[in-house]
Amino acid sequence: MQFNFNSTEPIYLQVAEQIEEAIFTQTFAEGEQVPSTTEISKEFHINPATVLKGMNILVDAQLIEKRRGVGMFVIAGAQARIVEKRRNQFYDDYVKNLVVEARKLHITKDELAKLIERGFSTQ
Amino acid sequence: MSIQIQAVNQSFHGQTILDNINLTIEPQKIYGLLGRNGAGKSTLLNIISNRIFATSGTVTLDEDSLVDNDHTLGRLYLMSEVNLYNERTKLTKLLDVTTRFYGDFDRDYATQLAAKFELDLNARFGKLSTGYRTIFKLIVALCVPADYIFLDEPVLGLDANHRELFYQELIETYSERPRTFVISTHLIEEIANLIEHVFVLDQHQITVNGSVPDILDRSYAITGPDADVRQYTTGLNIIGQDQLGGITAHYVYGALEDDRPIPDTVKIEHLDLQKLFVNLTNHQEVAHVN
Numbered sequence: 001m002q003f004n005f006n007s008t009e010p011i012y013l014q015v016a017e018q019i020e021e022a023i024f025t026q027t028f029a030e031g032e033q034v035p036s037t038t039e040i041s042k043e044f045h046i047n048p049a050t051v052l053k054g055m056n057i058l059v060d061a062q063l064i065e066k067r068r069g070v071g072m073f074v075i076a077g078a079q080a081r082i083v084e085k086r087r088n089q090f091y092d093d094y095v096k097n098l099v100v101e102a103r104k105l106h107i108t109k110d111e112l113a114k115l116i117e118r119g120f121s122t123q
Numbered sequence: 124m125s126i127q128i129q130a131v132n133q134s135f136h137g138q139t140i141l142d143n144i145n146l147t148i149e150p151q152k153i154y155g156l157l158g159r160n161g162a163g164k165s166t167l168l169n170i171i172s173n174r175i176f177a178t179s180g181t182v183t184l185d186e187d188s189l190v191d192n193d194h195t196l197g198r199l200y201l202m203s204e205v206n207l208y209n210e211r212t213k214l215t216k217l218l219d220v221t222t223r224f225y226g227d228f229d230r231d232y233a234t235q236l237a238a239k240f241e242l243d244l245n246a247r248f249g250k251l252s253t254g255y256r257t258i259f260k261l262i263v264a265l266c267v268p269a270d271y272i273f274l275d276e277p278v279l280g281l282d283a284n285h286r287e288l289f290y291q292e293l294i295e296t297y298s299e300r301p302r303t304f305v306i307s308t309h310l311i312e313e314i315a316n317l318i319e320h321v322f323v324l325d326q327h328q329i330t331v332n333g334s335v336p337d338i339l340d341r342s343y344a345i346t347g348p349d350a351d352v353r354q355y356t357t358g359l360n361i362i363g364q365d366q367l368g369g370i371t372a373h374y375v376y377g378a379l380e381d382d383r384p385i386p387d388t389v390k391i392e393h394l395d396l397q398k399l400f401v402n403l404t405n406h407q408e409v410a411h412v413n
C-alpha cells in the first residue's frame with residue numbers, strides 16, 4: 001500500500017480512498033486481511049480515530065468487513081463493486097475535464113475523437 | 124470527566140503571560156497545543172500540572188481542584204524541558220523512585236523502550252546528551268499510569284529516526300490504553316494528523332480551539348490573478364497573503380460566501396495545519412514596532 005497524502009482533502013477520506021485503490025489493484029485481494037487501524041496509524045502517524053473513520057466508510061460501502069477479534073477483511077465481490085462505482089463516476093471524473101481542457105486548447109470535437117481513437121490504437 | 128481550565132490569568136512583574144484562558148481537556152484524546160516561542164505554552168502546562176500557581180482562575184479535574192490536591196496529582200503527568208533529575212543518579216535508580224511514587228508504573232515497557240531507543244539504563248542522567256535526556260523523560264511519560272499526560276517539547280534534540288520511533292510508540296501505547304496526551308511542539312507537520320483537537324495559544328490568548336478536521340475545513344488558500352482574488356475575498360477573514368509576480372494567494376480562515384461566483388481563473392484549496400498556524404500567528408508589523 002502506497003499512501004500519498006495531500007492537504008486538500010480530509011485525511012479520513014484519503015485513508016478510505018487509498019485502501020479502496022489497494023483493493024482495486026488487488027494489493028489486498030478478496031478474502032485477505034487489510035492492515036489494522038493501529039498498523040496504519042503507526043505507519044503514517046495518523047490518529048487511530050481518523051483511520052477508523054476512513055475504514056468505516058469502506059465497511060458501509062460493503063468493501064471490507066469486520067471479523068470479531070481478528071480484524072478487517074476484503075469482502076468477496078469488492079473489486080467488482082469498485083469497478084461499478086468508478087464506471088458511474090467516469091463521466092464526471094474524466095470526460096468533463098477532458099472537454100474543458102480541449103476547449104481551452106481549441107481542440108474540436110472531431111479532433112478530440114481522433115485523439116481518443118489514437119489512444120486506443122497505441123495502448 | 125475532564126480537566127476544566129476556567130478564566131486562568133497569569134502575570135509576572137506586571138507582564139501578562141496568560142490572558143483569560145478557558146479550556147476543556149477530555150479523556151482519551153490526543154491534543155496539540157501550538158504557539159510561538161514566548162506565547163505562554165509552558166506556563167499554561169505548568170499551571171495545569173500544579174507546578175506553579177495561576178494569578179487567578181481555576182483548574183479542576185472531574186470537578187476537584189488540581190491545586191495542591193494529592194488525590195488528583197497522580198492522575199496527571201507533565202514531561203517538560205526542565206531537568207528535575209539529579210545529574211549523578213543512575214537511570215535505573217530514577218525508575219525505581221518513579222515506580223515507588225506511581226504504583227502501577229509500567230517498568231517492563233520502560234525497559235523495552237530503553238532497548239528500542241538504545242538507551243543504557245546504567246548511565247547517569249548527567250552523562251546523557253540533550254536527545255537522550257529527552258528520550259529518558261519520554262520513556263517515563265509513556266510508562267506512568269496517569270490519565271492525562273502533558274508533553275512539552277517531546278522531540279527536543281531527537282533525530283528523525285528517534286522521532287519516528289516516538290510517534291509509533293505513542294500510537295501503540297495509546298491504542299492499548301487510551302488516555303489523554305497534550306503535545307506541545309514546534310514540529311507541526313509531524314503531528315498534524317496525529318492530533319484530534321488543536322489549541323493555538325497566540326499572544327497569551329487561546330485563538331483556535333477545535334477539532335483538526337473542522338478547523339482545516341474552514342481554512343482556505345485562494346490563488347489566482349491579483350484583481351480576481353481581491354474581488355473574491357473582499358469582506359472575508361483574510362489572515363495572510365503571498366505574492367509571486369501577478370499571482371496572489373489570500374489565506375482565509377472562516378466561511379466563504381457561498382453565493383459569490385468563483386472566477387474561472389481562481390483556485391480554492393484547503394490549507395494544512397502548519398500553513399494555517401504560520402498565517403494566524405504572524406504579527407510582523409507588530410513585531411517591528413516592539
